[in-house]
Amino acid sequence: SGDGSIASQLNYTITGIDAGAGIMAATEEAIEAYGLEGYNLQTSSSAAMTAALAAAYEKEEPIVVTGWTPHWKFAKYDLKYLEDPKGVFGAAESIHTIARVGLETDHPSAYQVLDNFYWEQADMGEIMIAINEGADPADAAAEWVANNQDKVAQWTDGVAEVNGDKLTLVFVAWDSEIASTHMIGQVLEDIGYDVELLSLEAAGMWTAVATGSADALVAAWLPGTHAVYYEDYKEDFVDLGVNLEGAGIGLVVPAYMDITSIEDLNN
Ligand code: PBE
CATH class of the missing domain: 3.10.105.10 (Dipeptide-binding Protein; Domain 3)
Structure with a gap:
């Protein structure tokens, strides 16, 4: 279902982790800064986030997660950080x-x-x-x-x-x-x-x-x-x-997704 847009392919969902993580507050800021108010930042846990990433990756489905470095997911999967032209997630x-x-x-x-x-x-x-x-x-x-x-x-x-x-x-x-x-x-x-x-x-x-x-x-x-x-x-x-x-934080997607920037989540 949906209109074929990136947002609808993602079910308007950013897969997050535990509510107290700094990356969750940063992602809420990004939602505001990039006009992504239609999205829902899902609160879960590190383990649930990586499980959702694994399941999507296996089927080559779209997914965007709150990601960070160092993390084993970059060794296991071909992933990329979305560019953050507004610098919401900060530098290293x-x-x-x-x-x-x-x-x-x-x-x-x-x-x-x-x-x-x-x-x-x-x-x-x-x-x-x-x-x-x-x-x-x-x-x-x-x-x-x-x-x-x-x-x-x-x-x-x-x-x-x-x-x-x-x-x-x-x-x-x-x-x-x-x-x-x-x-x-x-x-x-x-x-x-x-x-x-x-x-x-x-x-x-x-x-x-x-x-x-x-x-x-x-x-x-x-x-x-x-x-x-x-x-x-x-x-x-x-x-x-x-x-x-x-170390660093940001929004992370599988490399097979055809987007490069957080701004593209609006497409
Ligand atoms: N993290 C991992 C934490 C710090 C370590 C990026 C998920 C956070 O507070 O967001």
């Missing part, structure tokens, strides 16, 4: 590590490792792809840690081991953050911490560290995607800086 950004106030005094070893933590997109990609191929996240993270002791050694160099001190890391179940959080959790376990990984909504993740109920997160997308959360709490946490560079 970085993922930061954020600690609670007082972590340095209470758990200096963990603080030091978290402060040292820095890796490349290909590193995160290895874990994400292993998980996508069916590995348990903890197993995929442990395997990466075992195979990359040279990198881990740079983060743990000179750091004193501990004896079962409890730590809580918070994250959101985004594929990229499932990978990074399990990895750094494993590194902290290996120097003696008893690490709990707690999956929350985006706002809850930031609140937990800002109120001190959790120790740290490695999932802060800045300066754009998590700007609202960052501004809300900026007096109440310690920004340990970048752990990964070259």
Whole structure:
């Protein structure tokens, strides 16, 4: 049914993820900026979004999703970001590590490792792809840690081991953050911490560290995607800086779709 337009082929739907994700707010802004008010941004989850993408891709059907880099979907499928001439989704950004106030005094070893933590997109990609191929996240993270002791050694160099001190890391179940959080959790376990990984909504993740109920997160997308959360709490946490560079968000479609820009969604 429909009139054959791009919008009708897409059932006037942009397939989104969890409501608290920064990319959802950015997409609402894009809907306004590009006059896409006829579209419905569907709230779901990372897992439901990638399932919808897989189903559409298999049948070469049109679909537009809220997408981000790094993400395994670009290795698995031939996809493209829609051009964003109005710059709503911002330029490349970085993922930061954020600690609670007082972590340095209470758990200096963990603080030091978290402060040292820095890796490349290909590193995160290895874990994400292993998980996508069916590995348990903890197993995929442990395997990466075992195979990359040279990198881990740079983060743990000179750091004193501990004896079962409890730590809580918070994250959101985004594929990229499932990978990074399990990895750094494993590194902290290996120097003696008893690490709990707690999956929350985006706002809850930031609140937990800002109120001190959790120790740290490695999932802060800045300066754009998590700007609202960052501004809300900026007096109440310690920004340990970048752990990964070259991240980005946008609207993503399969390469077989004959459109190149967000503006084309109006056609
Ligand atoms: N993401 C992945 C998140 C940050 C990490 C792009 C889906 C977001 O808040 O949009």
